[in-house]
Structures are given as C-alpha cells and as structure tokens.
Amino acid sequence: MSVDGAAITDVIATDGLTKRFGRVTAVDSVDLRIPEGVRFGLLGPNGSGKTTLVRMLLGLVHPTSGAMEVLGRSMPRHAAWVLPQIGALVESPAAWGHLSGRANLRLLDAAGPGGLGRLRRDRRARVEQALERVGLAGIDRRPVRAYSLGMRQRLGIAAALLRAPRLLLLDEPTNGLDPRGIHEMRALFTELNDAGTTVVLSSHLLSEVEALCTRVGVMDAGRLVLSQDLDALRAPTGRVLLRTPDPATAVAVLDGRVERRSGDVLTVRHDDPAALNAQLVANGVRVSALEAQRRSLEQVMLELTGAGADRVDRGRGTPGAGAPAGEVRR
C-alpha cells in the first residue's frame, strides 16, 4: 500500500479494492483517494457498488482483494482505532423500534468503546446536542416505530454525529427528506465541514451533490470511472454555443471550428466567447446568443455511466446498452 508523504492527508485511500458476491462483481478494482477536509460526493447508478464500497470502508464487508486505508491506517485491521472517529450512515437508518429516539442514541453510545467510563458523564449532553443538530431536539417519548421516514433519517444522521467524528461516511443521507430537510442537512454538513470534518456522501440527487460537494467520484458497474474536483468537472469545455440567424455565414467565417450545427445553434471550438463575438460581428454575422459551454453534472453522469443494475433489459450483454453512447467512457 502506497503511503507516501502526500497520502497521509488522504482520509480514504484504496488500492485495487474488489468485492465479488459469487458471480457478481459489486466493486471492481477501485483506487479511490479522498483528501482530508473535502466534501466528497459519490455518484453512480443503482447497483454500481456505492453501498458495498462504504460497507468495505467500515469493515462490515471484507474485500475479495485489494487494500484500503482509512484515516491513514489499514482497514479492517485497525478498525478499533479507526471506527470511533467515523460517523456512518449505511444504506438506511436503523433503530430499535420499541424504544424512543433518545433511548436509541443513549444505548448506541453506551455500546461503543468507553461507553461505561469517561464518556458516560457527558452522554446526555452529547445525545441532546446531536438531536438538536438534526432538528429533533423537541422529540417526545414516542417509540421510533412510530416515526416518519424523515424523522428516522434525521435520527440516523444524529447517531452518526454522536461522537464528533473526523470523517462522516453517509450513504444517501437525504433519502426521504423533504426539500426543507435537504436544505437543513446541507447547511449542517457544510457547517461540520467548515469545522474540519471530512464529509463523504453518496446520493442520487445530482443537484444536491452539485450544491454541496467540492469533489465528486462516479461509479459505474463497480468501477470508479471518475474522481475529480467539481470545479474542474464543470469548467468550460472549450466550446462555445452560438445562436445566430446567419448560420451559413458563420460556418464559412469560422472555417472548420464549428463542431456541430443544429438549426441555428452552432457548437464552436473556441476558448474565449468575447473574442469569438468580436470576430463574428466584424465579419457581419449577427449574434443572438453566445455562451461558453459548461458540462452539467447530469451530462457528465449520463456520459460516464451505463444503465443502472436495477434496470434489467432483455439480452443485456453489452453494459450500458440503451444509455447514451459515452464519449468519455473508459
């Protein structure tokens, strides 16, 4: 495992991490690096292996091959050192249904290491603080069984926050929350991140990831097909979208720089919209709209990934059949 000077600041580093369930390869030689302090969004179609990856990082599932380090130590060997510093949500929240949310958090906290010693005194305070953070401070003694989906989700996030973790590993944390809840959680994660917590979350809500994360990873059919800063990903593509009433003249003027023409919209290879505009106007081409092209996360996703594993088409042998052909596909 490569632990050079730079890798120490990676909170997560995996090398060729692979997990097979029988004949299904859920995670396929993933080399993932997540630097400390980022907000990392893990994306990918259904069944692409996100949850399995999270489970492996937490020592719940044992890799078929490959190695991983979390917070600089190899997992699962150093689980007893690593796990107390992680707050996790795996797949969906879970709680003992016959107990109240508060009792659940207290018992869960007491079950952990040092539960009866040093940490005992401030348990109540920590539980109250966690409940407060997720907006459940005023929760009554109802058993969790009677909670709504959103309340359970909040309780699950509160459980992850109990011991002020260095790393939050959250699998679909906003699942089942209403728009206000999603907004609150985004504010909460940003606040925690500003205080130094690394936040790693998986989600299907691209807008959510776009609004929250600084870096994204994309999985497809078990492979990590992309891991990049969001800014770089959404940077101008070096193309300009040009709308003009004189497309034919424009094509002649731009001389081979036009990559695509559909109706009166041209896709022009050019870095500088202002210079392009000046050139067109100087040559008598009227311009109705001009915009540097940026890739949306959705576009990136559709280009990178095939159909999800939840969609099982007949005669499906070619992965991603039916999805738009990927230019960037590796």
Added chain:
Amino acid sequence: MIAVELRMMLRRPRVWLCWALLCALPALVAVLLAATRLAPPPGRGGAFLSAVVANGQLFPAAALALVLPVFLPITVAIVAGDAVAGEASAGTLRYLLVRPVGRLRLLAAKLLSVAVFVLLAVLLVTATSYGVGVAAFGFGPDAAVGGAGGIASLSGAVLTPFDLLLRTAITVGYLALCMLALGAVGLFFSTLTDSPPAATLGVLALVVAGAALQPLDAAAAIEPFLPTAHWLAWIDLYRDPILWEDLRAGIEVQAGYVLVAFGAAWANFATKDITS
C-alpha cells in the same frame, strides 16, 4: 456492550411475555389440581404431580418438569434465535459494529444475555411455583406440628427443608445450563441467517429431532450426545441418596454444547460479510 445488551433485553416486551407465560402454566395446573384434587396417579402425568397434592413445597420441581419439555425450549429458541438475526433484520447490527462493538464482544454479550434470560426464567418458575404450591397445597401433613416439615424424596426417605432448598438450587443451575446449551445453539443459528424465525425454528427442529431419536434403540450409539438426552437427569436430585452419574454426564455434554456452539458462532460471525 454487555451492560447495554442486558438493559436492552430487559426492555423487550417479548422477554417479559415469555417469563409470564412460563410462570402461568404451572400456576394454571396448580389451580386446577387444587380445585379438583384429582392428582394423576403416581407414575403417570408429570413427574412429581402426584406428590405435590400432599406437599406444596414439591411444586417447584413439578412446575419445572411441566415447562421443561416444550415451553422452556420454545422461549429459549425465540430469545436466542433473535439474538443476532434480530439485530440484522432490524439493521441495527451494522450500526453496532461500526460504533464499534467488536464482533467477539457482541457475541459474548448476546450469549450472556441468553444466559441471564434462562437463569431468570428457571428461577422465576421455581419461585412463583413455590409460592403457588404452598398456597394451594400447604406444607404437607407435618406442617401443623412443626411448621415447614420434612418432604418425602422419590426414594421414600425424608428431606429436610434445607436439603430441599439445596437440591432445588442445583436443579435450577442444571436446567439453566441445559437451556443455555440450547441457547448457544440458537445463537449459532442466529449468526447464519438474517431472519429470527428461521433461527428459532432451527433450534426447535433440533429439540424435536432429539426427542424423536432418544427412544429409538437404533440411535442408542448417539443417544448420550443428543441435546435432549440428559434433560431429565435432575430428577435424580430428588432421590436419596442422589444419583450423580447421569447428572455429571449431562453437565459434560451440555457444557460441551455451549462451547462448541459458541465456537461455531464465532467462527462464522468473525469474518462474515454484514450485508443486512
């Protein structure tokens, strides 16, 4: 984790229901016997039942004999089968393990809570049935003369109250061990599946299979090793002198079950993928 597990167990309504039912059956029998005075003739019906009408102090033994073949194994199977599979099906298992609770510690806590459950079950049955028995049948013929008097053992000799107490205590310990062996098997089954009913039914299947094989001459070679083989050995405690042979064999076999089943549970659980 161990303290948490015990607290969790005591807060489960199901556990209290099991205990209540276990105590209710002997109480019901006592009420019926007291009302009708129709004790089964010696040698028929539950062990000791014919004797209790004469002396209520023997009723705990009769009560244990009543719940032992079916009721007690069922409750143990329910509680032990639920131990790990229940957490898995509720999804709390993964959150406990990432808290983190070590896997060995989790299993040990579960086994301990099963042990506490069976011990309390046997104790509660003994205690409540003593109360019920004395209330329904009195202290026997000598009671009028010298308070709580002697009790005839199965062999005819008279036992002092202290002797009876001692023998009852050994009975409680022995039955708790037998049930713990069953519970350990249930714990092992519970690590094999994410479904508590499956583990429970597995344990019950084992009990039924054991009971079915036991009387077969063809199964004589394995008979001493069946889980149910020595369950009735404690009755020898009420003879005078006590016949220790069968009890000792029973303790060995049942303790062996606990060790082997817990080892198997650990071997399976230590490296298991938690995908629940």
